[in-house]
Amino acid sequence: MIKDGKEKRIFDAALKLFTENGIDNTSTASISKEAGIAAGTLYVYFENKEDLINKLYISLKEESIGLICPDTSETVLNYEYLEKLWMNTVEWGINNQDKFRFITQFQSSPYYTEDVKAIVDSYKKNLIGLIKGSIKNKKLKNLPPEYIFELILTHLVYTVGYIVQTKTKERRRFFETLFDAIKI
Amino acid sequence: MIKDGKEKRIFDAALKLFTENGIDNTSTASISKEAGIAAGTLYVYFENKEDLINKLYISLKEESIGLICPDTSETVLNYEYLEKLWMNTVEWGINNQDKFRFITQFQSSPYYTEDVKAIVDSYKKNLIGLIKGSIKNKKLKNLPPEYIFELILTHLVYTVGYIVQTKTKERRRFFETLFDAIKI
Amino acid sequence: MIKDGKEKRIFDAALKLFTENGIDNTSTASISKEAGIAAGTLYVYFENKEDLINKLYISLKEESIGLICPDTSETVLNYEYLEKLWMNTVEWGINNQDKFRFITQFQSSPYYTEDVKAIVDSYKKNLIGLIKGSIKNKKLKNLPPEYIFELILTHLVYTVGYIVQTKTKERRRFFETLFDAIKI
Amino acid sequence: MIKDGKEKRIFDAALKLFTENGIDNTSTASISKEAGIAAGTLYVYFENKEDLINKLYISLKEESIGLICPDTSETVLNYEYLEKLWMNTVEWGINNQDKFRFITQFQSSPYYTEDVKAIVDSYKKNLIGLIKGSIKNKKLKNLPPEYIFELILTHLVYTVGYIVQTKTKERRRFFETLFDAIKI
DNA sequence: CATGAATGAGGCTTCATTCAT
DNA sequence: TATGAATGAAGCCTCATTCAT
Numbered sequence: 040m041i042k043d044g045k046e047k048r049i050f051d052a053a054l055k056l057f058t059e060n061g062i063d064n065t066s067t068a069s070i071s072k073e074a075g076i077a078a079g080t081l082y083v084y085f086e087n088k089e090d091l092i093n094k095l096y097i098s099l100k101e102e103s104i105g106l107i108c109p110d111t112s113e114t115v116l117n118y119e120y121l122e123k124l125w126m127n128t129v130e131w132g133i134n135n136q137d138k139f140r141f142i143t144q145f146q147s148s149p150y151y152t153e154d155v156k157a158i159v160d161s162y163k164k165n166l167i168g169l170i171k172g173s174i175k176n177k178k179l180k181n182l183p184p185e186y187i188f189e190l191i192l193t194h195l196v197y198t199v200g201y202i203v204q205t206k207t208k209e210r211r212r213f214f215e216t217l218f219d220a221i222k223i
Numbered sequence: 224m225i226k227d228g229k230e231k232r233i234f235d236a237a238l239k240l241f242t243e244n245g246i247d248n249t250s251t252a253s254i255s256k257e258a259g260i261a262a263g264t265l266y267v268y269f270e271n272k273e274d275l276i277n278k279l280y281i282s283l284k285e286e287s288i289g290l291i292c293p294d295t296s297e298t299v300l301n302y303e304y305l306e307k308l309w310m311n312t313v314e315w316g317i318n319n320q321d322k323f324r325f326i327t328q329f330q331s332s333p334y335y336t337e338d339v340k341a342i343v344d345s346y347k348k349n350l351i352g353l354i355k356g357s358i359k360n361k362k363l364k365n366l367p368p369e370y371i372f373e374l375i376l377t378h379l380v381y382t383v384g385y386i387v388q389t390k391t392k393e394r395r396r397f398f399e400t401l402f403d404a405i406k407i
Numbered sequence: 408m409i410k411d412g413k414e415k416r417i418f419d420a421a422l423k424l425f426t427e428n429g430i431d432n433t434s435t436a437s438i439s440k441e442a443g444i445a446a447g448t449l450y451v452y453f454e455n456k457e458d459l460i461n462k463l464y465i466s467l468k469e470e471s472i473g474l475i476c477p478d479t480s481e482t483v484l485n486y487e488y489l490e491k492l493w494m495n496t497v498e499w500g501i502n503n504q505d506k507f508r509f510i511t512q513f514q515s516s517p518y519y520t521e522d523v524k525a526i527v528d529s530y531k532k533n534l535i536g537l538i539k540g541s542i543k544n545k546k547l548k549n550l551p552p553e554y555i556f557e558l559i560l561t562h563l564v565y566t567v568g569y570i571v572q573t574k575t576k577e578r579r580r581f582f583e584t585l586f587d588a589i590k591i
Numbered sequence: 592m593i594k595d596g597k598e599k600r601i602f603d604a605a606l607k608l609f610t611e612n613g614i615d616n617t618s619t620a621s622i623s624k625e626a627g628i629a630a631g632t633l634y635v636y637f638e639n640k641e642d643l644i645n646k647l648y649i650s651l652k653e654e655s656i657g658l659i660c661p662d663t664s665e666t667v668l669n670y671e672y673l674e675k676l677w678m679n680t681v682e683w684g685i686n687n688q689d690k691f692r693f694i695t696q697f698q699s700s701p702y703y704t705e706d707v708k709a710i711v712d713s714y715k716k717n718l719i720g721l722i723k724g725s726i727k728n729k730k731l732k733n734l735p736p737e738y739i740f741e742l743i744l745t746h747l748v749y750t751v752g753y754i755v756q757t758k759t760k761e762r763r764r765f766f767e768t769l770f771d772a773i774k775i
Numbered sequence: 776c777a778t779g780a781a782t783g784a785g786g787c788t789t790c791a792t793t794c795a796t
Numbered sequence: 797t798a799t800g801a802a803t804g805a806a807g808c809c810t811c812a813t814t815c816a817t
Contacts, residue, residue: 045802061247061332061333062247063245063248067786067787068786077803078803078805083803088786144332147330180396182396182400190381197374205369213370216364216374216404220403221400229777250811260778263777263780263813263814264776264778266812267776267777413780431615434807435807435809436808446784446809448783450809450810451779455808456809508699512700515696516613517612553753557753558768561745561749565741580732583732588772589768618791629800630792630800631798632797632798632799632800634791634792634793635797635798640791777817778816779817780816784811785809785811786811787807787810788806789805789806789807790806791803791805792802793802794800794802795801796799
């Protein structure tokens, strides 16, 4: 879905201000101003503020989850493959801190409704499938696949936050805490 | 710090409404109403809305972190001891979901300032000390103690969320994912 | 229902501006200003603009319809009695033109919903009862009582408008057109 | 004045939406949409919203008043002739309820300015002339001709409303209330 | 301490109108 | 003629906070 110039500018402005000041402390007027458009123009592209928030979340979630939940021909989540996915996502997270922070903020806000969850749920399928395969093959612990899935995501988010904060170069040993947690 | 009746009722009302509707979608008027007091009375007990939010967070963080970061004479975080702390905290979280959810919401909001972090940081000392000891004793991986500390907390929050959502009776095997992640 | 000073001032201001500029061309801000209160104070007394509009209409309708639909021990609507009611109402209308005009405006606006009609309908009972009695007694034409009722009201509104516009002193002969229309 | 296709579609759309939602709750954008044209195209045919409203009113008033105020060689308004005009107008009103309702709405709105009144006044001449003649001939009461004229119109509007609402088949006896009101 | 009416700044959104295409 | 994205003024309403009682 290629964004027209103005829609993208609104997304960029919203993301910047949401992470700086919080979603609810960001006025639509300030978003418009930051995007360099008139107040009313925002409503040409989005139904209302909530629509903008939701669409921004969905678009970022799409972007981020595409890295950790790829279309793949692999059937098993071994150390090397998961590490590759994980590293890609961590690097992306480090280079897109505000996107990461917005996702976190959104998910613990009242905007995170069942409707939005349902839309985003579909993105998970690939990785969940891999996890199921790996459990069958005795590569991963026999835990609910959704538990493992969310554990991976949570661990990712947390680790990115830690790396950003401490500016550490460490990667592999952080990944190992994840893999040790779930491997058999 | 024993709370007088009215201050407690304000806390309870705020917690309920904050988790239901989000902090910024909760008016001080609605908190007062839920607490059964007049609008102005809230300002007898708290300087302003932010003061209420902060004090609520600190009080809940105190309560929750006391479970996982106890005063103790132990020096090492072995399987049994960490499991005990973890289980206590998980049970508390399950029985105090809204407190857990508010803490999460607060920590990804703009109210989570350096000032608040500094106050809460002091609570961590006990557990950080134990972690350091365990690393020296080769019981835990040689990772930054703060990384391990936050990993424990994050894993806890996430696991409580999962248990609440799925109503599963499982506990030990979730704990094992944590211990396997950090043990040598 | 005795009005507190501020509620009355809001009613007065709204009535004045509604008849001057139309309901939808009157901002709540201008009403507040005219009433000498702050913008937000209006919402202490009324839920929203529509609530104010409806309550104003109902209160005026109560006032006006009380004149033409009195509590009475009469059982028949003869010339003298109807003339007395009619004259009272006409004089009131002449002295309260804006109230009359607002009622007309309201009734041909989208604010005139079934809910509002239902509330106001109850006021009609007395006069409808008299009309029914008069039809039985062969004093009035055998038409649907509601038709006669609305004919009386419509004729009143129209006549008041005419008198106000032309400043004529004529009364009785206008009344006779009404009575001739409905008498046997 | 034969309307080009698009102007007519705008009139139809406006009439529909004005009667459904009220003039001021109808946006020009919604009119354009309903008419199947672009937002800007409306301004090719009308100077602005008020111009559209006024022209719509004038065109409908022309249409309706033509029925009750015909070009005629008659000189007196006797029972049969007035009944014929009245019946025609009532049937038209029943078949064009929204036109009737719009006219009413317009006339109690701030759009009903002296300018518009002046334009429409000219249409009245024929009927006013007939009324004057009938007064001279002692067929109608010696009242101001304008009073009788407006009484006829008001009675018409009201009766059409009543018929539409109650779906009654009655006609003649309603007409008689009008004729009895004004005849000598 | 407690009250709750009053405030007014500020937020979200609508919409008549324009203009470059 | 016809288009429809863009504008920005203006409207409705909320709400944290104050203060006289």
